[in-house]
Amino acid sequence: MFFLRNYKSVIFVIFLLILALVLLSYNVKHDTGGGYFKKIVLEAAAPQQNVLSISTKSVSDAWQRYILLVGLEEKNKNLNKKIDELEANLILYKEGYLEAQRLSKLLNLRNNLNYQFISALVVAREQASLSKTILINKGSVDGLKIGMPVIAPPGLIGRLIDVSWHVSKVLLLVDENSNVAAMLQRTRLQGIIRGAGFRGGILKYIIKNQDVKEGDIIISSGMGGVFPKGLLIGKVSDVEKPDNDLFFKINVAPFADFSQLEEVLILASEEKKSK
Amino acid sequence: MLYYLLLPFLSILLVVTQTTIADIIFSGRLVIEISLIAVVYAGFRLDLTRGSIFSFILGFVFDCIAGSVMGLFTLIYVIIFLCSFIASFFMDAAKMYLVALFCFFCALLEEIMVMLFYTLVLKFDILASVFFVFLPQALVVGLFAPPFFYLMYRAEVFFYGKPFQRTERNGNDRISAEI
Numbered sequence: 001m002f003f004l005r006n007y008k009s010v011i012f013v014i015f016l017l018i019l020a021l022v023l024l025s026y027n028v029k030h031d032t033g034g035g036y037f038k039k040i041v042l043e044a045a046a047p048q049q050n051v052l053s054i055s056t057k058s059v060s061d062a063w064q065r066y067i068l069l070v071g072l073e074e075k076n077k078n079l080n081k082k083i084d085e086l087e088a089n090l091i092l093y094k095e096g097y098l099e100a101q102r103l104s105k106l107l108n109l110r111n112n113l114n115y116q117f118i119s120a121l122v123v124a125r126e127q128a129s130l131s132k133t134i135l136i137n138k139g140s141v142d143g144l145k146i147g148m149p150v151i152a153p154p155g156l157i158g159r160l161i162d163v164s165w166h167v168s169k170v171l172l173l174v175d176e177n178s179n180v181a182a183m184l185q186r187t188r189l190q191g192i193i194r195g196a197g198f199r200g201g202i203l204k205y206i207i208k209n210q211d212v213k214e215g216d217i218i219i220s221s222g223m224g225g226v227f228p229k230g231l232l233i234g235k236v237s238d239v240e241k242p243d244n245d246l247f248f249k250i251n252v253a254p255f256a257d258f259s260q261l262e263e264v265l266i267l268a269s270e271e272k273k274s275k
Numbered sequence: 276m277l278y279y280l281l282l283p284f285l286s287i288l289l290v291v292t293q294t295t296i297a298d299i300i301f302s303g304r305l306v307i308e309i310s311l312i313a314v315v316y317a318g319f320r321l322d323l324t325r326g327s328i329f330s331f332i333l334g335f336v337f338d339c340i341a342g343s344v345m346g347l348f349t350l351i352y353v354i355i356f357l358c359s360f361i362a363s364f365f366m367d368a369a370k371m372y373l374v375a376l377f378c379f380f381c382a383l384l385e386e387i388m389v390m391l392f393y394t395l396v397l398k399f400d401i402l403a404s405v406f407f408v409f410l411p412q413a414l415v416v417g418l419f420a421p422p423f424f425y426l427m428y429r430a431e432v433f434f435y436g437k438p439f440q441r442t443e444r445n446g447n448d449r450i451s452a453e454i
Contacts, residue, residue, distance in 0.1 A: 009323035016331045017353055024346030028396055041339035045287045052295045060299070 102263055105153035110265060115228065117151075117265040118142055123167070132175035132195060134158075136264060139166040147226055149267040155232025156180070156220055157256045157264065170264070173201055173233065173254055181223035182233055184216045190223065193233060193252055200234065203250040212239050212248055228267065282329060286336040289313065294340065308416050310337055311385060312423045314352050315378050318359020319368045320427075330356035344392075351388050355381050371421035379417030386413060 110117050120136035138144055140163050148160045150170045158178060162169035171178050178195035182203060189212070191205040206212055216236040222229025232255050240249035293309045300307070310333050317326040334352030338345050358381065366373055386409040393399040 009327075012324055013327045013353070013357065016327050017350065020331065020334070020346050020350035020353055022346075024344065024350055027345040037335070038339045038345065041283075041287060041336055044284065045291050045336075045340050048288055048291045049295070052291055056295060056299055 099262075102153070106263055106265055109151060109153050109155075115267050116269045118144065118268045119263060119265050120168075121263055122261050132172040132178075132197065132258065133161070134170045134172065134258075134261060134264075136168050136170060136266075137166065138266065139164045139168050141165050143268055144168050144266055149227045149231070150264050151231060151267060152256050152261055152264045154255045156227060157254075157258065157261065159226060160266065168266075172258055173256075174198075174258060180227060180233065181221045182218050183221040184212065184236070185219050186213075186216050187211050190221050191250075193218065196251075199251060200237065200254050201252040203236070203252050204247065206248045206250055207246060208241055208248055210248070212236060212250060214239060218252055278325070279328070282332050283336065286310075286329075286333045287340070289333070290336050290340045306341075306412065307419060308382065308385075308412065309419065309423065311352070311355065311382060311416055312378055312420045314356050315359045315374075315381050315420065316424060316427055318356045319363045319366075323360060326356050326360060327353055343389075344397075347389065347392060351385050354388070355385060358384070368424065371424065374424050375417045375420050378420035379413050382413035382416035383409070 106119065118138055120138040120142075122134050123137045124135040125133075136150075144160060144163050146160050146163050149156060150158050150160060156173065158170045158172040158175070160168050161171040173180060173193065173195055174197060175195040176197060178193075178201075180193045181190070182193045183190040184203075184206075187210065189206050189210050191203045193201045193203050196202050203218060214236050218233045218235060220227040220229060220231040220233060234252045234254040236250055237253040238251040240251075242249055289310055293307055297306045314330045314333060317329050320326075321329065330352040331349055334349035335345075337343075337348045337352070341348070359377070362377060366377065368374060390401055390409070393401050
């Protein structure tokens with residue numbers, strides 16, 4: 001029999017079992033907490049535990065970071081897409097807001113003047129250096145006729161010179177060929193404003209002994225029957241008194257910004273609206 | 276001699292590793308008792324002296340690190356080693372399903388002993404843990420046992436060139452504890 005042949009081994013195992021039982025009984029009875037042996041084992045285990053903890057923590061952290069990065073990439077892509085969409089929306093809303101502001105000004109002007117108007121959009125600008133005209137998207141089909149005054153906040157900007165069925169050309173105040181009967185609002189002195197290109201306009205035929213100051217407001221005088229009276233045109237930017245001339249040389253800065261015209265109103269009739 | 280010198284450190288490493296792995300996988304709810312599988316493996320592969328010392332030291336280290344009553348797992352591991360040692364005469368360790376089943380029963384035996392100890396000696400009622408802790412733990416041990424045996428088999432082939440075989444089973448002299 002194996003156990004008899006290995007008698008020593010069996011005794012040794014029995015000894016170990018008894019030792020374990022004694023250890024257990026002693027600890028149950030006295031609850032010593034293991035004594036020095038336990039402390040030694042714990043001391044030896046601590047560095048291994050630390051190394052393992054650090055290793056697993058680094059692996060776990062790396063994995064978490066990887067997961068986070070994968071998520072971040074996807075999230076970043078989504079956020080960029082969203083930003084693009086929002087930016088597009090923002091541009092759209094901004095455009096809408098600016099349009100609303102412009103239309104509000106137009107509406108105010110329309111209400112203040114109490115005439116019948118036809119609104120139109122500017123579709124093109126004349127690129128020639130001397131010619132200062134714009135194209136609008138309304139024509140004879142909409143009731144437009146040559147000579148009708150065109151306004152945009154805050155006042156007069158020109159008149160129609162060509163009217164097609166669906167498109168019309170507006171001669172701006174600043175065009176060299178433009179002449180508008182005007183007057184100084186403060187002193188009621190009347191003259192004619194001629195376009196001067198990038199310099200704006202020149203108010204002519206104001207005699208040198210009259211009272212003209214820089215900043216004086218100029219409005220349409222209504223003479224000639226083309227433009228109604230009282231439309232804002234511009235203000236005096238510079239007054240010159242030539243020695244060998246009978247009249248002032250008055251430079252006029254128009255109120256309207258011709259480079260930013262987008263919507264305009266055409267004065268369709270001088271008749272007052274029936275309310 | 277080297278075996279006996281290294282044994283405590285390797286035991287500590289094994290117990291620390293298994294508790295760390297258990298912490299990562301099961302958040303401390305279950306312990307993957309690789310130490311128990313190692314004891315069963317020792318019962319199948321080592322001679323009585325060497326295996327019993329291995330079980331004693333491993334159990335003692337487990338007691339120290341796991342924080343149970345000192346001597347409890349020392350005693351249990353030696354008993355399980357003896358069971359495995361006796362079973363090794365009737366069982367073929369090459370059949371993995373038998374290994375898994377035997378380890379499952381060893382784990383159950385261990386837990387029954389722990390339960391009895393806590394119930395009879397310390398008067399703790401831990402019957403509620405049977406289904407939620409003990410059975411899953413025994414299943415985990417049963418599942419992990421075949422890979423462990425296989426890896427150890429590969430290691431033996433790697434180190435010795437052939438599977439390590441206990442001399443008692445060959446009828447030769449006993450394998451010395453000296454390496």
